[in-house]
Amino acid sequence: PGAGQWYYGSRSKAAAFVGVEAASWFFHINYQGDGDDMTREFEAFSRTHWSRTSYQYYLKEAYGVTDDDQLHEPEISHHLPEGNTQQYFEMTGKYNQFAWGWDDAARADGVGFDADSTNPPDTAMRITGGATVPQSANRNTYNIMRGDANKKYDRATRILFVVMGNHLASAFEALISTKK
Numbered sequence: 001p002g003a004g005q006w007y008y009g010s011r012s013k014a015a016a017f018v019g020v021e022a023a024s025w026f027f028h029i030n031y032q033g034d035g036d037d038m039t040r041e042f043e044a045f046s047r048t049h050w051s052r053t054s055y056q057y058y059l060k061e062a063y064g065v066t067d068d069d070q071l072h073e074p075e076i077s078h079h080l081p082e083g084n085t086q087q088y089f090e091m092t093g094k095y096n097q098f099a100w101g102w103d104d105a106a107r108a109d110g111v112g113f114d115a116d117s118t119n120p121p122d123t124a125m126r127i128t129g130g131a132t133v134p135q136s137a138n139r140n141t142y143n144i145m146r147g148d149a150n151k152k153y154d155r156a157t158r159i160l161f162v163v164m165g166n167h168l169a170s171a172f173e174a175l176i177s178t179k180k
Contacts, residue, residue, distance in 0.1 A: 077095070
């Protein structure tokens, strides 16, 4: 961008297109970097406050199995990947079936469980919706953190549209101006 304008002699238009290009890439890289930093933060938060062991303990006590792949219950609609992939981090915060994996999860009536306590979950702890979904401040915090990171990535993507628009505008402006 700006090369065609420079070629036909318009230094100010060339500078404007180059300036938009430089600013766009600066903001894209900045937003992308912020998103990456925030992703590392929410993943670390998840590793601290969400436990596959607690989730598996919940499954064992409420359904009799430790692997959600073995279940065909309507409330168990997703299967947790083995590794800490993007999908893993999305699912643990997004879907209610994983709510008992959060370290502060408790029903609205205050009933919670700890895998090492005498208060294990039972079939009444099955998450079928509404009041049976345990509440977790850590889950809420995590979802806000993920949402904020995704907003940064969305901004970085939108800036790429500015870059593409600048390329097209520069090309068309140079074409039209050189034809005159």
